Amino acid sequence: MAIRDKPKKKNPAGFTERQLRLLLNYCYATRQNPRMTISKIHKDYSSYLRRKSTTDIINKAYAKKVINGPILFVNSGIEVCLMNDVDNPREFFENCKKDEKTTLAFVSHGYWPIFLCKRGANTLQYHDSILPNNGCISDKKIENIFFEEKGTLPIDLYPHKWFEEQWNTYYCMKYPRNLTYKEAGKELGINWVSVREYFLEILKQCKIVTNFFPLGTEAYSPLLATLKTDYETGIVKGLKTLNRTTYLYKADNTIIFLLCVSPKPREQNYLIDKFQRLEEMGLIRDLHFSTPYDWHRAF
Structure with missing residues (x-):
């Protein structure tokens, strides 16, 4: 008779220690790059073989409010x-x-x-x-x-040399994983290349909070x-x-x-x-x- 492995112990929110380590790594990774793709996170920070496993754990963590962000702060x-x-x-x-x-x-x-x-x-x-x-x-x-x-x-200083375009981009993309550059451009009335340019510019003076x-x-x-x-x-x-x-x-x-x-x-x-x-x-x-x-x- 085959002996089954003991099920991994989960915390009250339904996550194993291995999954929590992945989620904490995710928080650190998105603080470095708030638009980092799941593929990149899976490759560099996950111990799971299948990308879907990584994706499912992250999505579940958002649903259970185990993680939130990234959010830009200035x-x-x-x-x-x-x-x-x-x-x-x-x-x-x-x-x-x-x-x-x-x-x-x-x-x-x-x-x-x-x-x-x-x-x-x-x-x-x-x-x-x-x-x-x-x-x-x-x-x-x-x-x-x-x-x-x-x-x-x-001291957290007031942003240096931000004009209307930078401020508009900041408020539009305060939650940088919620919109693509194209979607943000449509909302702001500018092309996506300009949105990306402004976003990368303001990111230098923002804190990324996850x-x-x-x-x-x-x-x-x-x-x-x-x-x-x-x-x-x-x-x-x-x-x-x-x-x-x-x-x-x-x-x-x-x-x-x-x-x-x-x-x-x-x-x-x-x-x-x-x-x-x-x-x-x-x-x-x-x-x-x-x-x-x-x-x-x-x-």
Whole structure:
């Protein structure tokens, strides 16, 4: 009687460790080239023999919200507001959603009832989403994360020498895998060769954001943390050891990050305790937490 191999163990989102490694590789690859073809990804980053297997895993990951992006980001003049003096946070949040200048808004319980990003005075100093280290699939305990490197994050500058054509291309192709050059050209009223030329030009000044959540985004609970520190670059390196994306902002010399808390019991308690101990050690200061209960993102 033939002995069957044991089925590969899958996580709650339905992915094996091998598949998650492929998906994390995909995130890194599309950060290098957001229009990289599946054929190229399969050839350079996949351990599967059939290209269809690679394609099916990536499509399933998008459907399960294990990955999202790539998205182009540039500091187009973003005003960042942290507010703890709002009389009716829910009403204020609903008004923010109606404001076409709003790009991101959170309403929370905790120290900061409102976190708002909108087009206006350019107070955003830095933004990125932090991918896990390549190959970091295991769920490392938050209490084992340390920030050992001093350093200041670089400033995200307003784009240099962008004219109307570049801005139009940026907004049209902000999600660069959604449109072909020909489709974008039809939408913009220019030929596809010009679209490609403008796209490759703006790409030099854009960050490419692709995000990874091995359990799917719906499995995680958001936690907003703000702090000041001399270890800004150390924070980025430390958070890379988590197995999912963390969103990071800096404004008015304050680090703001949105942590995605795993569904493990007491995970949020461990996380808050870890950062409070770092504050007691003098590595960070002015530490505050908020728990978002609704949010709005618009591009």
